[in-house]
Amino acid sequence: MTVRIFVPKDAAALALGAERVAKTLAGEIEARGIDATIVRNGSRGLHWLEPMIEVEMPQGRIAYGPVKASDVASLLDAGLATGGNHPLCLGKTEELPFLKSQTRLTFARCGIVDPLSLSDYRAHDGLKGLERAVTLAPADIVAHVTESGLRGRGGAGFPTGIKWKTVLDTPGARKYIVCNADEGDSGTFADRMIMEGDPFVLIEGMAIAGIATGATKGFVYIRSEYPHAIATMTQAVEIAHRTGVLGASVLGSAHAFDIEIRTGAGAYVCGEETALLNSLEGKRGIVRAKPPLPAHKGLFDCPTVINNVISLASVPIILDKGPIYYKDFGMGRSRGTIPIQIAGNVRHRGLYEAAFGLTLGEIVDDIGGGTASGRPVKAVQVGGPLGAYFPRALFDTPFDYEAFAAKDGLIGHAGIVVFDDTADMLKQARFAMEFCAVESCGKCTPCRIGSTRGVEVADKIAQGIEQEKNRELLTDLCNTMKFGSLCALGGFTPYPVISAMTHFPDDFSPVPMVEAAE
C-alpha cells in the first residue's frame, strides 16, 4: 500500500525550508522506487520542530523534525517510509506532550488533512455543522451560537451570537458576511494557519453565518502579507463552488451563499472592523464612528456580520456537536477554547489550542518551556502591539477576557510574545508609539499626533532630559489617546506604554550614556 508522507506547506514551515525538503524527498522517493506519496498538509503548530514531517503508519503518524533537506537521504536510509528510527524521530505525533495536552476544537483538522481535499475534510467530520444548519431555522442557528458563549476571537470579545441576531433582525434586501482576516498583530498567526491548513472550516463557518442571518454574499479580507493564505483560500473557494458547498444552492438547500477573497494593501488599521469595511468599499481605510453599528449599516450600508477568522471557524463544531459541548470548556464568561499563539523568545514556539483558564505562567514556563535564549523571562506582551507587557509577578493571571482586563491588559487575538532580560522596556514603549504613528489612519488627533509626540517624549526620557516631567507627560498623553480615539489603535497603544512604565520603572530612568566630547 502506498504510504503517505506529510510535509507541511504552512508558511512557517516554508520559511524554515519545507519546500526544499518536499522537493528532495520527492526526488529520493522516485530514485529509490519507494511506494510513497507526499501530502502537503498544514502545520500541527509545533513550529520549533518545523519542518516537521510525518509518516502514516497503521498505529498512527510518526513525526520527524526539524528536518533539513540534507537530512532526507539519511531519513530514508533509516526506513522513513516504515516509520523507522532516526535521531530526528519524535515518536508518535499524537503522543507529543505539546499536542497531547491540547483541546483541539477549532484546529481539530489543521495539520492532519490535505487542506484542499474536500473528501479529506468530510472524512474528518467536515461539513457536518453546515449540514445541520441547513435543516434549522435561522433563529435556531443564532440561538446555538449564542448559547455556546462564543465571543469574538479578533480581540474585542463581543458575543458572536448577539452580533448575528442583530443582523438577522435587521431588515435588508442585501446582507453580508465579512471575514476579518487582516491579522496584523505581531505574535499572532492563528488565522493564517487555519486558512492555510484547513480553509474549508472557514468557508463552512461563513456559509452557516450566511444562512443564520439571511446574508448571501461573503468577503474574506486577507492581508497582503499572507500570499500563501490568499492562494489556499482562493483555491478552496473555487473547490467549494464546484462541489455545491457554495453557490445558488448551498449543499442542495434553498439557501444561496457566495464568497469572494479580497486582498488588503498593507494597512494595519484595516484590521479594525469599520476601517476594513471602508477598505472593501474601495475607500481609504479610515475608521468609522459607531453607531451606526456594522450589524445595522455595514458594508455598502447593508446589515453586515463582521467576524474574525477564528470566530467563524469555531462555528461549525458548535453546530455539529451542539452549543453545550463547546460551552463546557473554559472559565467564567470566556467559554470554549482559544488558540494561543506562543511566539518570540520562547523555546516551544507555536500554536496551542486550549480551554480558557490556563495561567500566563503555565503558558510561558510549562508549555513554552521558557526563553529560547535560556535567559530569564523579563516581559510577555499579550494581545499584539496594542497589548500590555506583563511581568513575571502577574504570571498567575488566568487566560480569560475579564481576568486580563482586570490587570489592565487584554488577551486580544491571543498572541503572546516573550522577551528575555535583555529587552529594554523604554525602547518597547517607544516602538508602540512609533508603530501607532506609522499605522494611524489619521482620523483622530490624539492618535495621529499623539503617537508622534509619544516617540519624542520617550526619546527625551532615554536621553535623560527632565525624566520625571517627561514620564508624567507620557502618562498624560496616554490618557488623552486612550479616551480620545475612536478605535483600538489610538485607544490601546497606551496599554503597552503604561504597562511598561508601571511594571518596569527602572527602564524609564536610564542614565544616558556620556557622549564623547567633540
Added chain:
Amino acid sequence: MNLHLSSRDIDVRTLDIVSEMKSLEGPLLPILHEIQAEFGYVPQEALPIIARELNLSRAEVHGVVTFYHDYRDHPAGRHVLKLCRAEACQSMGGDQLAERVKSLLGIDFHQTTLDGAVTLEPVYCLGLCSAAPAAMLDGEVHGRLDADAVDGLVAEVRA
C-alpha cells in the same frame, strides 16, 4: 514588469484592467492591485482613467493610493526584501539583523540600491512570529534568520 512604458501603453492597459474589474463590488483596491502587478507600481497616468471609469474624483483615487503602504508611485528594485520589524522579531534580535542588512546594502528602509538590485522595506508582521526573526524576499518567506542567513539573502539579491 516592463519598465519602459509609454504613457499610451499605460492608458490602454489601465483601461483594459478597469473595464474588466469594474463590475466587482468595491472595485478600487482590486484594480489598483492589478495595475501594480502589471506595471510594478501605480503610475500617475493611470489615476485619471480609473477616476473617470469609476465615477470618482481624481482626488479620491489619489487619496486611496497614498493611504495604503503597498502601492508604489515608482518601480521597486529588481528584488524586494521585506524585513519584519514587529515585536516578536525584535525579541529575537530582529533590530540587529536589520542594522546588518542596512549596512551591507548601504541603504535605509524604503530605499533602493543605486544599481537597482534591491528595495528594502519594513513590514510589520509576516505572521511568522514563531519563526522569528523573519523576512520575505520577492514573496518567498524566510524564518529563524541569523547573521549568516541574512548575508546569504543579501548575496542572493546582489548576484
